[in-house]
Amino acid sequence: MNFIRKRILxxxxxxxxxxxxDFFLPxxxxxxxxxxxxxxxxxxxxxVQLIEARFGLNQPLYIQYxxxxxxxxxxPPYFGVSFQFYPQPVTSLVLSRTEWTLILIAxxxxxxxxxxxxxxxxxxxxxxxxxxxxxxxxxxxxxSIPGFWFAMLLIWVFGVSLRWFPIFGTVGYNVVPGSMSxxxxxxxxxxxxxxxxxxxxxxxxxxxxxxxxxEALASDYVIAARGRGLRERVVSLKYVMRNSILPxxxxxxxxxxxxxxxxxxxxxxxxxxxxxxxxxxxxLYRDYPLIEGTFFYLTMVVILFGLFGDFLLIKLDPxxxx
Amino acid sequence: MASKKKxxxxxxxxxxxxxxGILYSIFWKKTRAKIGTCILLFFFVLxxxxxxxxxxxxxxxxxxxxxxxxxxxxxGTDYQGKDVLSQVIYGAYPSLLxxxxxxxxxxxxxxxxxxxAGYFSKVEGAISAASDVVITFPAIPLLVMIxxxxxxxxxxxxxxxxxxxxxxxxxxxxxxxxxxxxxPYVEAAKASGMGDWEIIRKIIIxxxxxxxxxxxxxxxxxxxxxxxxxxFLGVGSPDVVSWGSIFYWAQQFAFYSGDWWWVLAPGISxxxxxxxxxxxxxxxxxxxxxxxIR
Numbered sequence: 001m002n003f004i005r006k007r008i009l010x011x012x013x014x015x016x017x018x019x020x021x022d023f024f025l026p027x028x029x030x031x032x033x034x035x036x037x038x039x040x041x042x043x044x045x046x047x048v049q050l051i052e053a054r055f056g057l058n059q060p061l062y063i064q065y066x067x068x069x070x071x072x073x074x075x076p077p078y079f080g081v082s083f084q085f086y087p088q089p090v091t092s093l094v095l096s097r098t099e100w101t102l103i104l105i106a107x108x109x110x111x112x113x114x115x116x117x118x119x120x121x122x123x124x125x126x127x128x129x130x131x132x133x134x135x136x137x138x139x140x141x142x143x144s145i146p147g148f149w150f151a152m153l154l155i156w157v158f159g160v161s162l163r164w165f166p167i168f169g170t171v172g173y174n175v176v177p178g179s180m181s182x183x184x185x186x187x188x189x190x191x192x193x194x195x196x197x198x199x200x201x202x203x204x205x206x207x208x209x210x211x212x213x214x215e216a217l218a219s220d221y222v223i224a225a226r227g228r229g230l231r232e233r234v235v236s237l238k239y240v241m242r243n244s245i246l247p248x249x250x251x252x253x254x255x256x257x258x259x260x261x262x263x264x265x266x267x268x269x270x271x272x273x274x275x276x277x278x279x280x281x282x283x284l285y286r287d288y289p290l291i292e293g294t295f296f297y298l299t300m301v302v303i304l305f306g307l308f309g310d311f312l313l314i315k316l317d318p319x320x321x322x
Numbered sequence: 323m324a325s326k327k328k329x330x331x332x333x334x335x336x337x338x339x340x341x342x343g344i345l346y347s348i349f350w351k352k353t354r355a356k357i358g359t360c361i362l363l364f365f366f367v368l369x370x371x372x373x374x375x376x377x378x379x380x381x382x383x384x385x386x387x388x389x390x391x392x393x394x395x396x397x398g399t400d401y402q403g404k405d406v407l408s409q410v411i412y413g414a415y416p417s418l419l420x421x422x423x424x425x426x427x428x429x430x431x432x433x434x435x436x437x438x439a440g441y442f443s444k445v446e447g448a449i450s451a452a453s454d455v456v457i458t459f460p461a462i463p464l465l466v467m468i469x470x471x472x473x474x475x476x477x478x479x480x481x482x483x484x485x486x487x488x489x490x491x492x493x494x495x496x497x498x499x500x501x502x503x504x505x506p507y508v509e510a511a512k513a514s515g516m517g518d519w520e521i522i523r524k525i526i527i528x529x530x531x532x533x534x535x536x537x538x539x540x541x542x543x544x545x546x547x548x549x550x551x552x553x554f555l556g557v558g559s560p561d562v563v564s565w566g567s568i569f570y571w572a573q574q575f576a577f578y579s580g581d582w583w584w585v586l587a588p589g590i591s592x593x594x595x596x597x598x599x600x601x602x603x604x605x606x607x608x609x610x611x612x613x614x615i616r
Contacts, residue, residue, distance in 0.1 A: 010451060014458045021464075029471050036471075137354070140604065144597035146547055148554045148569060149589040156585065160577060207604065215611070254457040254490070261462040265551045269573065279463055280555055283470050291470060295463045302458055 003320045007310045010253075011303045018299045022079075022292045023068050032057045033288040037083060055080060055289070079296065080289035084282070090293030094275055098297065100170050101263065101274035103190060105305060108197035109259055115198070116205035117241065124213045124236040135206060142203030147262040151196045151269035158192060165192050168271035193270045201259055208255070212247035216240045245317045252313065253306045260302050275301075345532055348609040358601030361594050369414050378405035380412040380563040388579045397587035401575040409563050410588045417565040418595075420549050424480045425541035428487025433534045436492035437526055440499025441518065450496070453489030461486050461548055462555075469557035479552070483545055490544075491537035494607070495530050502529045533610045540603030543596045550592060565592050 026033050034051040052058045056067060071078035079090040116139075123132040159167035165188065166172075172185040216222060217240055225239045260276075267276035275294055282290035314320045349355050376396075378384040383403040384395075391398045397406035439449035465482055472478050502508065503526065511521050546565075552558065553566020560570040568588045576584045 010454045010458065013451070013455050017455060018459070021467075025467060025471055033471070140354070140600050141593065141597055144543060144547065144600045145593050146550050146554070146589070146596075148551060148573075149585070149592065152569070152573065152585055153589065156577070156582065211608070211611075214608075250493070253454060257458055257460045260460040261548075262551075264460070264462050264466075265555065268555065276463075279466060283466055283555060283557065286470070288471070291467050295467050298460050298463045299458070302460055306458060 004310060004314065007307060011307060014299065014303055018296055019069070019072060022296050023065060026288050026292060027057075027061065027064070037286055037288065079293035082282075082287055082290045084285040084287040084290065090289050093290065094278065094293050094297045097274050097278055098301075100272060101267070101276060101298075101301065103186075104193055104197060104263055104267070104272065104274060105256075105259060105301065107190065108194045108201060108263075109256070109305070111194065111198040112201035112205050116202050116209055119202075119206055120209035120213050120244070121236050121241045123210060124217060124240045125232045127217070136210065139203040139206035139210075142199050143207055144203075145200065147196065147200055148265045148269050150200065151193070151266050154192050154196055155269065165189075167192075170273045189272070193266055193272050196266050196270075197259065197263060200262055201255070204255055204258060208248055208251055209241075209244055212244040213240050215247070216243045219243075242317070245313060246319070249310070249313050249317075249320065252309045253302070256305045256309065257302045259305075260298055264298070345606075345609050349605050352605045352608070354601040355605035358598040358605070361598035362602070365414075365591075365595050365598070369411060369418075372408075372411040376405075376408055376411065378408040380404060380409040384408075388581050391583050391587070398581065398583040400571065400581065400584050401579055406568075406584055406587055409568050410565070410591050413563045413565045413568055413588070414591075414595075416562065417546060417549055417553065420480055420483075421542050421546035424483040424487060424545045424549075425538055427480070427484035428541050428545070429491050429534055429538040431484060432488035432491030432537065433495055433527075433530065435488060436495030437499055437522055437530065439492065440496040441503055441522055441526060446496075449492070453492055456486060457489045459486070462551055465548065465552055466555060466557055469552060473558070476558070479549075479558070483548065487541050487545060491534060491541065494533055494537055498530045498533050499526055502526060533607070536603055536606035536610055539599055539606060543599035543603060546592070546596050546599070 029036060032052065034048050034055065034057055038048040038051065049058075056064055059067075071080075076089075076091045076095070081087050082090055082093055085093060119135045123135055126132060155167050158164045170186065170189050171182065172189070175182045175185045221243075222235060222239050225235050230239075263274075264276035264279055266272075267274045268280040271277060275298055279291060279294040279298070281287070282294060378395075381404070384405050385399045385403050387399065387401055387403045389395055389399040389403075395405050395407070397410065399405055400409075435449050435453075439446045461483075464486070465479060468482050469479050508521060508525055511525060516524075550564075550566040550569075553560070553564045554569045554573070555566075556570055558564075558567075560567045565588065569585070572581070572584050572588075576582075
């Protein structure tokens, strides 16, 4: 099967699985989510029944399923109404924050990928040298560091102590949207979250790229290229790195899922008003519909960026189209 | 060049005897393998001996509030006067245990599915599609959802983590099986009338155990990082002392009181342990990759 067709098929399966998880996970809870929610808030029984009726939880399961699917495929997709931010629909809550999450993911994913690629290329040129060892060790550290802790450290040093960067939020209070100062304020607020995410993702990407570039370095065509007297720079970029891209392809979806996963926690620490911060609020308030909605949309973000990355990789490695 | 040659020939001979011995010597040549092992040994000793030597309970108020590190309280005390080092020691147990159990489950599942996918080409497409689907789900949001909906079932999170972790191991094991399955001795076993499952059990699985172990070590690191993040977000019970729950409280109180040690010391400990697992895991994986001759 053609590479991109296969990827689209996988994306469709992920979409279906995510929908079903969203439907069945909350409905398999002992009792139901209205009762669980009510038990945390000491509600009387008739209120619980009202919630059940409002959310259709007293209907037979197949009718609920039918309604759920119908609602999701309407426009805008309907995931119910938030408990905490009642009566706002989950979708509008999520969509109002999506742009911030997209900014963080796009910026840090891109920075991390370019950086890791450059470092892996230089490492391939000077194998076993100080440069390779220091980037290897630093990437292992960034791979291992818990995202939330790293975020807390950066807040402490650059936000609280040095006061170089704001410690929370996406944009300043008194800036006019659309102005130059607005754009600057957005960048200003994004510096710490993007730094956190891109350093961690640099660790992930560098380790993957180094693994595949080492395999390329041990291959015959690289030895042959060296034998022809090509310069190390040419060997590294044209022979080693070009061929290191292919193994990365199969891990692309995985690394984007990881990026989104870490992003949730990092947004929470920086109180960055994206979808990740929303899901953490939803946990705090036991807001079940909101959790389902945010999970679904975050999975869609992974699918979208994954497909985008696939198209990018085809440009870099034409063998994939075959 | 001479040493390279020697290594490659010893690799190809290694199927007869001392396969693990040779892998071990390649592994042990790497400095990061040694560093990782030393860190892990240090922490395991600390975790075993610590509760006996270090006098404080992580739940009891054992000193003044917000004390910086001193001889009495090595990592200082938190906003309630609880000792931070004892929280690091006792908090390691739930986090490490859950991490190791889920990594073990994930690796075993990955080993089974990877071997089946590599050996039986009919089901390969289905298994690799399943693994592609699983790795596309962002782990933390999914686990947050599960942990929140079923807070009363502790094991459910570990089970879910197992179902998330298997594809990475399965992928590596599958490609190893593909390279093993067409070797002459497998052909010979087939010709001598061995059944598929017997070949898998007697030849294939022993060949891939080593790489499965490498992925087990790496999965422990991944599982710990995910679990600690969940605990930090308040999934499960923040009142149980664990590596993540330390930060659940620190995030709310440490900034205001300026208790930098409360954030710094536990974070460095966690990072060192996960980095140690990662250093060992990546070194093992590299030592076992037949395409690398270094």
